[in-house]
Amino acid sequence: MTLLKTKHNRRSFLKVSSAAGGGLMIGFNWLVSCKPATEEMASVPKEWFDVNAFIKIGDNGQITIMSPNPEIGQNVKTAMPMIVAEELDVDWKNVVVEQAGLNTEKFTRQLAGGSQSIRQGWEGLRVAGAAARHVLRQAAAQQWDVPLAEVSTDKGMISHSSGKSISYGEIATHAADMEVPEEIELKDPKAFRIIGTPTKNVDGPKIVAGKPLFGLDYKREGMLIAMIVHPPAFGMKLKELDTSSVKSMPGIRKVFAVQTAPAEKQWSDINAFPELVAVVGESTWQVMKAKKALELNWEQETPMENSEDHDIALAKAVDTPSDEPARKDGDPDAAFRNAAKVVEKVYSAPFLPHNTMEPMNFFAHVTAEKAELVGPIQTPEFLRKSASDLLGLPEDKITVDMTRMGGGFGRRLYGNFGMEAAAISQKMNAPIKLIYTREDDMTQGTYRPAYKIRYRAALDKNNDLVAFQVRGAGIQGGPVFADRFPAGTVSHYLAENNSVESNVSTGAWRAPRSNFVAGAEQSFMDEVAEAAGKDPIEFRLELFEKAMNSPVGEENDYDPARYAGVLKLVKEKSGWGKETPGVYRGVSAYYCHDSYVAQVVDVVVNSGKPKVQKVWCAVDCGIVVNPEGARNQIEGGIIDGIGHAMYGAITFTDGVPDQRNFDKYRLIRNSEAPVEIESFFVDNGIDPTGLGEPSLPPVIAALANAMYKATGKRLYSQPFAQKDIMVG
Amino acid sequence: MAAFTINVNGQQHQVDVAPDTPILWVLRDHLDLVGTKFGCGIAQCGACTVHLNGAAIRSCSVPVSGVGESEITTIEGLSEKADHVLQEAWLEHDVPQCGYCQAGQIMNAAALLTKNPTPSDKDIETAMDGNICRCGTYVRIRAAIKSASEKMS
Numbered sequence: 040m041t042l043l044k045t046k047h048n049r050r051s052f053l054k055v056s057s058a059a060g061g062g063l064m065i066g067f068n069w070l071v072s073c074k075p076a077t078e079e080m081a082s083v084p085k086e087w088f089d090v091n092a093f094i095k096i097g098d099n100g101q102i103t104i105m106s107p108n109p110e111i112g113q114n115v116k117t118a119m120p121m122i123v124a125e126e127l128d129v130d131w132k133n134v135v136v137e138q139a140g141l142n143t144e145k146f147t148r149q150l151a152g153g154s155q156s157i158r159q160g161w162e163g164l165r166v167a168g169a170a171a172r173h174v175l176r177q178a179a180a181q182q183w184d185v186p187l188a189e190v191s192t193d194k195g196m197i198s199h200s201s202g203k204s205i206s207y208g209e210i211a212t213h214a215a216d217m218e219v220p221e222e223i224e225l226k227d228p229k230a231f232r233i234i235g236t237p238t239k240n241v242d243g244p245k246i247v248a249g250k251p252l253f254g255l256d257y258k259r260e261g262m263l264i265a266m267i268v269h270p271p272a273f274g275m276k277l278k279e280l281d282t283s284s285v286k287s288m289p290g291i292r293k294v295f296a297v298q299t300a301p302a303e304k305q306w307s308d309i310n311a312f313p314e315l316v317a318v319v320g321e322s323t324w325q326v327m328k329a330k331k332a333l334e335l336n337w338e339q340e341t342p343m344e345n346s347e348d349h350d351i352a353l354a355k356a357v358d359t360p361s362d363e364p365a366r367k368d369g370d371p372d373a374a375f376r377n378a379a380k381v382v383e384k385v386y387s388a389p390f391l392p393h394n395t396m397e398p399m400n401f402f403a404h405v406t407a408e409k410a411e412l413v414g415p416i417q418t419p420e421f422l423r424k425s426a427s428d429l430l431g432l433p434e435d436k437i438t439v440d441m442t443r444m445g446g447g448f449g450r451r452l453y454g455n456f457g458m459e460a461a462a463i464s465q466k467m468n469a470p471i472k473l474i475y476t477r478e479d480d481m482t483q484g485t486y487r488p489a490y491k492i493r494y495r496a497a498l499d500k501n502n503d504l505v506a507f508q509v510r511g512a513g514i515q516g517g518p519v520f521a522d523r524f525p526a527g528t529v530s531h532y533l534a535e536n537n538s539v540e541s542n543v544s545t546g547a548w549r550a551p552r553s554n555f556v557a558g559a560e561q562s563f564m565d566e567v568a569e570a571a572g573k574d575p576i577e578f579r580l581e582l583f584e585k586a587m588n589s590p591v592g593e594e595n596d597y598d599p600a601r602y603a604g605v606l607k608l609v610k611e612k613s614g615w616g617k618e619t620p621g622v623y624r625g626v627s628a629y630y631c632h633d634s635y636v637a638q639v640v641d642v643v644v645n646s647g648k649p650k651v652q653k654v655w656c657a658v659d660c661g662i663v664v665n666p667e668g669a670r671n672q673i674e675g676g677i678i679d680g681i682g683h684a685m686y687g688a689i690t691f692t693d694g695v696p697d698q699r700n701f702d703k704y705r706l707i708r709n710s711e712a713p714v715e716i717e718s719f720f721v722d723n724g725i726d727p728t729g730l731g732e733p734s735l736p737p738v739i740a741a742l743a744n745a746m747y748k749a750t751g752k753r754l755y756s757q758p759f760a761q762k763d764i765m766v767g
Numbered sequence: 768m769a770a771f772t773i774n775v776n777g778q779q780h781q782v783d784v785a786p787d788t789p790i791l792w793v794l795r796d797h798l799d800l801v802g803t804k805f806g807c808g809i810a811q812c813g814a815c816t817v818h819l820n821g822a823a824i825r826s827c828s829v830p831v832s833g834v835g836e837s838e839i840t841t842i843e844g845l846s847e848k849a850d851h852v853l854q855e856a857w858l859e860h861d862v863p864q865c866g867y868c869q870a871g872q873i874m875n876a877a878a879l880l881t882k883n884p885t886p887s888d889k890d891i892e893t894a895m896d897g898n899i900c901r902c903g904t905y906v907r908i909r910a911a912i913k914s915a916s917e918k919m920s
Contacts, residue, residue, distance in 0.1 A: 111865060112863075112864035112865025112866065112902050113864070114864065237861075239858060239861045240861055240863055240866075242863075242866060243857070243858050243861065243863060243866075244849065244858065246857075246863045246866035246869050246870075247842075247849060247854040247857045247858060247863070247869060247870075247873060248802070248842070248843070248849035248854065249800075249801075249802020249803070249841065249842030249843050249870045250802065251801045251802075252866070253804075253867060255801070255804070255805060256801040258799075258801075264796075289768060289785065322784075322792065322796045322797070323792045323795070323796050323805075324784070324785065324787075324788045324789065324792040324796070325785070327808075328785075328787075394901055395865075395867075395901060396804070396806050396812070396814055396865065396867040396868045396899065396900070396901045396902075397804070397806075397865070397867045398805070398806075443865070443866065444865060445804070445865050445866070445867025445868075446865045446867060446901050446902060447865075448901075474805075476808060477806065477807040477808055477809075477812075667861050668861070671861060671864055671904065671907065672864070674903065674904070674906055674907070675864050675902045675903035675904060676903070677903070678903030678904075678905055678906070679901075679902070679903045682903065700807055700808075700809055700811065701806075701807045701809070701811035701812050701899065702809060702811050706899050706901065707903070707905075708896045708897075708899065708905075709891075709892050709895040709896050709898070709900075709905045709908065709909065710892035710893065710895075710896050712903065712905035712906060713906065715906070716906055
């Protein structure tokens with residue numbers, strides 16, 4: 040039995056009449072449009088009861104569960120309410136999910152990032168469900184005058200051994216005076232009925248019907264359309280704005296320069312171009328045409344960089360010892376001097392734009408008294424704070440509502456577009472929707488940094504790994520996680536990070552740092568295993584064995600047993616070791632976002648062209664809340680990883696991005712994706728950990744290692760396709 | 768500005784827009800049909816796919832002046848109750864992640880199945896290569912089209 044402290048108001052139920060709470064009816068409308076042909080729909084709740092921040096119960100038994108965190112396609116809008124529903128003990132088919140707006144009094148950490156929504160929400164969501172179930176039981180026990188312990192629940196019904204029963208909807212009104220106990224009992228995970236059951240995306244029916252869900256779909260009476268023009272190159276700023284060519288164009292209301300940065304910047308305020316030109320008009324096409332027709336004068340402010348400059352600076356950085364090593368164990372210099380064999384390689388990867396399919400956009404309505412911000416944002420709380428600073432309005436006069444997001448991948452952690460919308464609306468004194476073109480989006484910056492990393496490994500005469508050295512460098516920060524594998528498995532170890540400054544802005548991109556490190560490290564490990572004459576899985580398992588039995592250092596940031604566990608699982612499931620003619624295999628294992636992933640990639644060669652036939656993926660992310668959504672995330676991460684490793688790159692000529700749209704920037708296409716992906720989960724009952732990101736990083740190495748088997752060539756530099764090796 | 772009468776989802780609509788306005792923005796801004804998405808504006812990503820007389824086109828790159836009497840079908844008009852065999856298959860396979868590209872994917876797939884009700888794996892891949900899914904749901908998209916095709920036959 041798990042007892043947890045509750046954090047909710049002791050006076051738990053608020054009675055809300057449906058007449059008074061117009062907003063509450065949204066839940067029902069949502070149900071009508073999304074769950075046709077269910078009997079439950081036949082009756083409309085006359086009254087709703089706000090049980091706590093997460094739960095509303097209708098008097099007819101309908102349950103509305105709020106999903107607190109932003110939905111970017113990671114499917115938390117399904118998974119988080121599933122956790123509440125499990126502890127509440129209701130039938131999932133009676134549950135309606137609503138997206139909560141930003142409310143820091145009711146919710147904590149309303150943020151989509153770091154694959155942490157489920158992990159950090161887990162306990163609070165369970166307690167919310169369990170606390171509500173408790174007070175409903177208590178109300179029934181009181182009404183029947185029986186001990187609480189004799190009152191049980193089953194799918195939204197409360198019953199007593201005497202045969203009495205009542206539904207949650209019927210008892211909800213009597214539960215108004217019940218108090219939430221200070222401690223609450225949570226279900227034994229073995230008794231889970233909703234958690235662990237493959238469950239469809241709650242927004243699926245709306246998505247396939249083309250219903251308005253996304254920020255770009257948001258509309259308001261009297262709303263104007265705004266677009267921005269940012270400087271054409273990193274290092275440039277606006278010199279002069281001449282609006283004469285466009286101000287009389289049809290539908291154009293105003294063209295002006297606008298400053299969009301807050302006085303005090305937070306981490307989420309990364310923006311290379313805080314000063315922009317805004318074009319505001321009546322319809323999108325009119326504004327697009329005016330934007331194109333604008334003649335603007337820019338001037339250079341800082342050096343305009345080329346990709347060659349970045350490459351040279353990163354190469355120098357991986358050749359230069361860092362002043363302060365991130366970690367040092369033993370005596371690496373001596374160990375390398377005495378080594379029987381040394382393997383040394385350098386890996387590199389370019390800048391990557393996020394390229395969410397829905398370009399950046401935001402709705403803002405700013406008046407003298409208040410601001411309403413609505414749109415796709417992974418960090419609503421941070422946006423509100425910065426907007427408060429920019430607009431000169433207190434935070435309690437600013438609301439932020441989240442639409443469904445057409446992808447995030449980290450880009451929408453940085454809410455510059457929300458700030459821009461707010462600044463433009465304030466200037467226009469009107470509701471506006473800001474829309475980026477694809478070109479605006481792709482050339483705006485906040486890219487995954489370009490990276491280089493140098494690895495050295497020393498083997499002794501027994502082909503055991505005795506020393507390991509890693510030095511990474513990146514634009515605005517090095518990529519190395521000093522305390523992760525192979526730290527802890529090798530006696531002499533040195534990890535260093537160097538940073539290269541640039542005016543090209545960088546930010547988090549799905550699985551930050553890991554999205555580069557995993558591909559490099561696990562490709563290198565393949566090469567070291569080969570030099571040692573060992574099977575790549577056995578080689579890694581030996582290292583984990585050492586980390587389990589005699590770990591080096593105490594700060595190791597991973598569990599070697601779980602790491603080994605996923606490797607063993609993928610080994611078994613893929614039938615590793617058996618040779619199939621024409622199939623070339625590569626393996627990789629990686630830990631990030633508190634989860635462990637091991638993958639085997641099978642490459643076949645059709646008419647001289649390698650193609651990924653199958654990816655086998657073993658995952659240890661603890662309890663899998665929604666296996667359907669989980670598999671989808673894993674598949675997406677794998678395809679995303681393969682696609683960007685093969686084709687992704689943004690390069691610069693004199694500060695200008697060379698790729699501006701999908702004619703020059705290549706994203707993976709349907710025919711280039713693996714034919715098949717099969718996922719396997721370790722069943723260990725541990726509390727859930729991240730899943731939106733962990734399947735992406737390792738696949739880059741599993742692909743590279745399989746390609747090596749197929750072609751005889753090691754891949755050191757992304758994108759791989761530039762080496763005339765095409766998949767598909 | 769000029770007045771155009773266009774047929775969208777079986778209904779005649781009058782719009783007063785510049786002749787070079789792409790169908791995409793007529794649908795989204797003037798007819799309130801926002802299921803058709805903006806992705807690139809240069810016919811490279813497929814998010815804006817609609818049918819023009821049953822054939823898949825990129826609505827971001829076809830001006831309203833070029834529509835004439837042709838019938839436009841959008842995701843909202845693909846079926847009456849969002850129950851086209853592909854829409855159902857999309858739900859059955861739980862295809863969407865973020866969901867933004869999926870209307871375009873479904874419209875493109877629907878045009879494929881009209882032309883070729885029993886596409887091979889290769890036919891599906893080739894036909895769907897113009898539609899980018901940044902979340903990487905391609906394996907599920909292929910499976911959904913396959914099962915829709917099987918249900919139709």
